[in-house]
Amino acid sequence: MPKLWNETIETHRSAVRTAILDTTAALVGEQGLASVTMSQIAQSAGIGRATLYKYFPDVDAILDAWHERQVQAHLKQLAQVRHSADGPERQLEAVLQTYAMISYSRHGGAEAARLHQGQHVSHAQQHLNDFLADLLREGAEVGVFRDDVAPDELAGYCLHALEAAAGLTSREAAHRLVRVTMSGLRPPAGTPHLRPEEIG
Incomplete structure (x- = not known):
C-alpha cells in the first residue's frame, strides 16, 4: 500500500x-x-x-482516553511554561501558577475521582514530581531554594499543596496558595548551604 x-x-x-x-x-x-x-x-x-x-x-474507555490526552497536554503546557521564564525561581513559580490553575479548573465529584484512578495518572504524577524536583535541585544549587530537604520531597510538597486549589472559590485564592507554597521552598534565614551529597 x-x-x-x-x-x-x-x-x-x-x-x-x-x-x-x-x-x-x-x-x-x-x-x-x-x-x-x-x-x-x-x-x-x-x-x-x-x-x-x-x-x-464503551463510554468508560473513551473517557479514559480523553483524560489521558488532557494529562499529556497539561504536561506539555507545564514544560512550555518552564522554558518561557528565566532562572529556576521564576520558572518554578510560573509552573506552580499554571499547575494551580489546572487544579482550580478541574471538575470535582465522583466522576472526576474515577478519571484520576487510571494508570496514566500515576505515570504522569511521577513525571511531574521528577520535573519539579529537577527545578528545585537547580534552584538549591544556586541558593534560591532550601537544600535541607531533598528535592523530590519538596516536589511532593508542592503537588499536594496545590491540589488544594481544586476546592478553592477563586483564581486569586489559587494564586495566594502558590505564594504560600513558594515561601516554604525558600531557604530558612541563617541556614547554611548544604552540598547535594549532604542531603539525606
Whole structure:
C-alpha cells in the first residue's frame, strides 16, 4: 500500500478518534457520566455505532482516553511554561501558577475521582514530581531554594499543596496558595548551604 494512502488513512482515523473524544467530553459535561450512551456519542460525532465500537468498547474507555490526552497536554503546557521564564525561581513559580490553575479548573465529584484512578495518572504524577524536583535541585544549587530537604520531597510538597486549589472559590485564592507554597521552598534565614551529597 502506498505511503501516501497509509498517511491518509491514519489522518482519517486520528480525526475520527479526536471527534469521539471531544464529543464524549462535551456530552458528559452537559448530561453527566451516567446519562451518556454509545448511541448518543455516535450520533453527536456523526459516525455509525459500528464505527464507534471499532475505536472504543464503551463510554468508560473513551473517557479514559480523553483524560489521558488532557494529562499529556497539561504536561506539555507545564514544560512550555518552564522554558518561557528565566532562572529556576521564576520558572518554578510560573509552573506552580499554571499547575494551580489546572487544579482550580478541574471538575470535582465522583466522576472526576474515577478519571484520576487510571494508570496514566500515576505515570504522569511521577513525571511531574521528577520535573519539579529537577527545578528545585537547580534552584538549591544556586541558593534560591532550601537544600535541607531533598528535592523530590519538596516536589511532593508542592503537588499536594496545590491540589488544594481544586476546592478553592477563586483564581486569586489559587494564586495566594502558590505564594504560600513558594515561601516554604525558600531557604530558612541563617541556614547554611548544604552540598547535594549532604542531603539525606
